[in-house]
Amino acid sequence: MRILHTSDWHLGQHFMGKSRQAEHQALIDWLLVQVETHAVDAVLIAGDIFDTGAPPSYARELYNHLVVQLHRAGVALLLLGGNHDSVATLGESRALLAFLSATVVAEVQPPADQLVLLPKRGTPAEPGCIVCAVPFIRARDVLQSQAGQSAQDKQQSMQAAIQAHYQAVFAAGKTRQAELQLALGRTLPLIATGHLTTVGASSNESVREIYVGSLDAFPTAAFPAADYIALGHIHKPQKVGGLDHIRYCGSPIPLGFDEARQTKEVLLVDLDATGLAGITALPVPRFQAMVSVSGNLMTLASAIQDVAAQGTAEQPVWLEVTVADDDYLSDLPARISEMTQGLPVEVLRVRRQRASTAATLAGQPLETLDELSPAEVFARRLAQEDLEPAVQDALGQRFRAVLASLTEDAS
Incomplete structure (x- = not known):
């Protein structure tokens, strides 16, 4: 089983007045070639698919183009929600994309519901691995705030809650693995995902910290004993804690000038019945100097x-x-x-x-x-509020309507 691990695409990013549309289109074209050249069975995007919760129409079009082209190639796609992604935006087309070999996990769900079977290429009925598909975890997803807690107490509570959620999903994955072993007569590798900062990860200025006031970084030792852990959120490709099986693949294009000197890459992850068989980094070409x-x-x-x-x-x-x-x-x-x-x-x-x-x-x-664009200013201000996704989406829709009316008046 060969998986292509990537993350942090930030489709729709408006960078200092510049659109990244051409770069992302070139990235998708390049990725589709790599999928064919390297006989990839499934593609996994570990969060921050979009740059904002209300991506522009061209970003959604690129997203849909990727889904359709991978489906035509017989390649499964797993999409995880990140801190930049809107749960509602990713969820609105989830049922439709399921018919196109794409599985969307936009938010935290009960452990058994977060298990995804990724099939081998061109054979939807033949599973190749089990994924504990954990997206970005918001504090409200896993715990309730308590009055009188100190900052340190909140840190410890958030860490314990995230660790407990990982262990619950992993336990459900082990149970499913045992059931499928009896049914198939072979052991399926078990991997996990995540979109968060880990202890010791090297970050940069274009990464928005996601657990401000709750959790600075998740300890490496708190991850479950999965065969491979595919992480997103940190834009620089790196191993975590020196461990080969816990990886940030990094963003495929530079999202800030501080990333301009980085070699961007995606990871080819090979798995078999014994677990992780090998990892190969594929350097991504620079589509814009x-x-x-x-x-x-x-x-x-x-x-x-x-x-x-x-x-x-x-x-x-x-x-x-x-x-x-x-x-x-x-x-x-x-x-x-x-x-x-x-x-x-x-x-x-x-x-x-x-x-x-x-x-x-x-x-x-x-x-x-x-x-910054008006949309970026609004998105950054909205991100500072602890609002329900539905409220955020409603405010976003209202803002876009007002902005559109102002643009029409100006023209």
Whole structure:
């Protein structure tokens, strides 16, 4: 059984005024080729399929295109909800996608209902592995708040609740594994999923912390003894705790300039009756050049010239410029614009080193409103509220209606 493990696609991301539609389309085209080339049986996306709870129509179209193409290839698809995903949005098409070889697990369910049998390629009736399909776990999914709890008490309660949920799903998985062994005469590998931060995981600025005030990071030892644990949420590919069978595959495209130097990848996970047989990383091509350069005005000119060699008139390099020494000048954007005149580069952000350092020390995000769309500002503010999914969706729909009416009036 061969699974392709990926996560954190963030379809519909609006990045500093730029759409990622072309990159995601190229990613899907590339992925479909890899599925054929490497004889993949099933694809698993471990959360954050969309960037917001109300993705634009083109993001939904890409999502549907992926589902249909994998179905035509006879390849099963398992989709897990992440902290960026709306339970309602993922759930609205779940019953329909089930007829297209795609299983959606958008939210926490009773343990037995979170078990998914992934079939071998082209043979829906022949199971290849059992998945304890655990999506992003919200605090309200697994515990009730208690008055008088300290921050440490809340941390411990959340950790214990998540661990208990994993153990319950894993126990149901072991029972199912024993039943299928009797029926099939062979042992199916048992894997698990998750969308969360683990102890020791290396994060970056484009990852939104998901358990603020409740759980900073989940201990590696608290995971069940599954043959493989496919994780999402952290965008940098890495092993967890040095263990080969617990992996973050990372995001397939850079979601921020701090990820531009990372080698993005998806993981081919081979399983057999003995468990994990091997893992192969497939590097993902860079579909859009993104570069961050820094220096004073004298050195930046040559650095930008070097970067320009990576771009073309049709696809300029997206550039972040951090100015040192000369960062006190008030006309920096104009000076940088003059440097890039006629070059196949597009400056998305100019940062002042001293201001950036001060903001970092203060723990503040290095963003301004002109770098965010109205939808992103609204989504980030809404994420700070502990509201039921239905309420969030209703507010999101109302916001989109108001925004649409304003856009129509402006045009």
